[in-house]
Amino acid sequence: MALPQELIDIVTDNIQNDPVTLKACSYAASSFRRSSQRHLFSRIKLLPPRSAKRSTPCEKFHEVLASAPHLASYVRCLEILEGYDTDGKPARNLPWIRSDRTLELVLPLLRLRRFSLHCTWPASLNISSLPGTLKAQFHDVLHSPTLASLSLGRIVFTPSNFHFYLDGCRSLKELTLSNVSVHSSLDVDDPETVESDALRAQLESLDVVESDGEVIDLLLSLQSPVDLRHLRTMSIYGYLDSLHLNDLVQRPRATLQHLGVWDPxxxxxxxxxxxxxxxxxxxxxxxxxxxxxxxxxxxxxxxxxxxxxxxxxxxxxxxxxxxxxxxxxxxxxxxxxxxxxxxxxxxxxxxxxxxxxxxxxxxxxxxxxxxxxxxxxxxxxxxxxxxIPERTTVKRWSLARPDEAQAKDEEDEDEGDEEDGYDEDLKGGVDVNEQEYWEGDVSQPGEKNDDDEIKEQHR
Incomplete structure (x- = not known):
């Protein structure tokens, strides 16, 4: 006699923090497969390719979705990491977003709650340099009625496209800006138009990490794409003058519950x-x-x-x-x-x-x-x-740079690097070299997960 699906769902819900067991369950029986996949595919991280001769993780993930389209509905968090140009020197993190043609095919398939776009240190990603179709897809992701959390790292905007992407993100509740820059001098030829009449996002959480003064000016301006008056949590790290700092702190004085200030x-x-x-x-x-x-x-x-x-x-x-x-x-x-x-x-x-x-x-x-x-x-x-570390790495309060975490991930990958490939006979879906691009989110769809609650979860 088969177990009721409700009991199976309870079992997988209780082991959602254990990716190894979840993966084993996905092989056990068809009744366990989708329940396990719902957790295994809830968070996807697309990393830079290790070599120009290999398929990008995004290309592989697109093949996974093409072979099992239902998996797209399980993805709640997507993290994208851009690489950097090493001038011909050997590298693990190659730039790929501008040249990859599958990312713009993957994005429309997803209904995300959390989205992250970061560039590997020391490079930055100029958002204006992206292909037009991809820029339109990013715009659609940010304006999705399901998107509640956005994290941007080492991204360069102009004032116009800063508004283009963030104006009208009505569902957005959490915003993280890490090393984000706004360059007014680049705005001359920018084709994006600003949605001046769009409703502003009423943020509940804001993290600003080492972002430049123009970003702060835009956040505090009368035309700001976000409303800071409803913040419950705010974290600020960076070289702010007293006027900016005071203004940021005072905006949500009626609602703010938790405040963190890193003040060099x-x-x-x-x-x-x-x-x-x-x-x-x-x-x-x-x-x-x-x-x-x-x-x-x-x-x-x-x-x-x-x-x-x-x-x-x-x-x-x-x-x-x-x-x-x-x-x-x-x-x-x-x-x-x-x-x-x-x-x-x-x-x-x-x-x-x-x-x-x-x-x-x-x-x-x-x-x-x-x-x-x-x-x-x-x-x-x-x-x-x-x-007391041996090497000179200082991690800040729950805001370690994504590129530092990525560097550690890649050191671990060196120990067990294998050839990419598929096993087309897997009950859990298409098996891709998960260490190349895969990390799972332990949270249920719709839940917020803190940094210390996120664990790696491999297919």
Missing amino acids: LGLVIGFDTTQHENLRSLFIAPLTSVAWTGLLQTCSPRLQQITFELPLDIFKFPQIATELAEALLCAELPHLCEVNVEVHPGYRSHIGSEPEQWTLLLESAFADFTARLTALSTIQAALQIKM
Whole structure:
């Protein structure tokens, strides 16, 4: 007697974080096949080809969809990574988007909830240089009524095509702009027209990472393609002047719940959240003691959690901990119940050959800091010591650059590189060399997944 399909769906839903088991289920029986595929195909990442002589991952994925058209309906998240020109030198990440002719065939088949377009560091992708058909397809994807999340990295716009692509994205709720540039000088010959009467996207989440000032100007302008007044979560990393920073922070003051600011220039003294009646958590990095008193005196009284990321000058931590405790106790934050301190020890060259001894020193100083806080308040304190790496790679708070993550993925691929190919007799569908282009999304269609909840999922 066959199991009811409802039970099979429950089984696959409960193993959606386990791609190996899901793939095995897709071979088990036809009743398991589509239920497993629904999770396995929910997230697709199209990477640059390793060689000009090989088919691009997009070409292979198009062949998969041609042989099994129903799989297109399972794709909820599409991530596209462009390569870069190495001037003839050997490379793993070759540019492919401009020359590939299957991407414009794949995009119309999908009804995406999340879309990501990034270019491999150190290159950038000028959106105006794309073929006309592909630009039209990107426009249609961004204006799809199902698209809720958009992430752009190392993309170059003109003011006109910035509006062309983002005006009228009414369903968009999450926007990430990482190293995005807007060049007014390139706008002379741009053919796109602006939809001036389009309704603006009412964003709930905005991440701006090292994007230039013209991008911020467009976001804050009266003609901005997005409405910032409804944001619940905002993360800002970059060299912003105090006017830009204040304006960004103040726009969603009635709705903002979570705010993160990475502030290389030390402008945190300059923004005020006292009118943010719904602000619950605040993340500030890096922070010096000069800023603490002013910042904490202008925090929202509804604040419940603060996270500080301290600079690399680790040997001053005992003094810093004392000053921070005093500033927290002087602040009027009646709802504050949690303070997190993240300390970057830097690299082994910064702390000598005995990182364990430094860790003990840090933990001792933090114990004094915690005792000082808890003696006079109900605040709970937690310490997170960042790992001490051998090489010089600093990862920022949940916003590691996609190109860095991709570099790590490709290092792993070297260990098990195989020839591309098919097995046409697979019950789970067409088997493509999944390590070349495939990563699965563990989330259900329609769910938002945080960065730390996304795991690789191979077919």
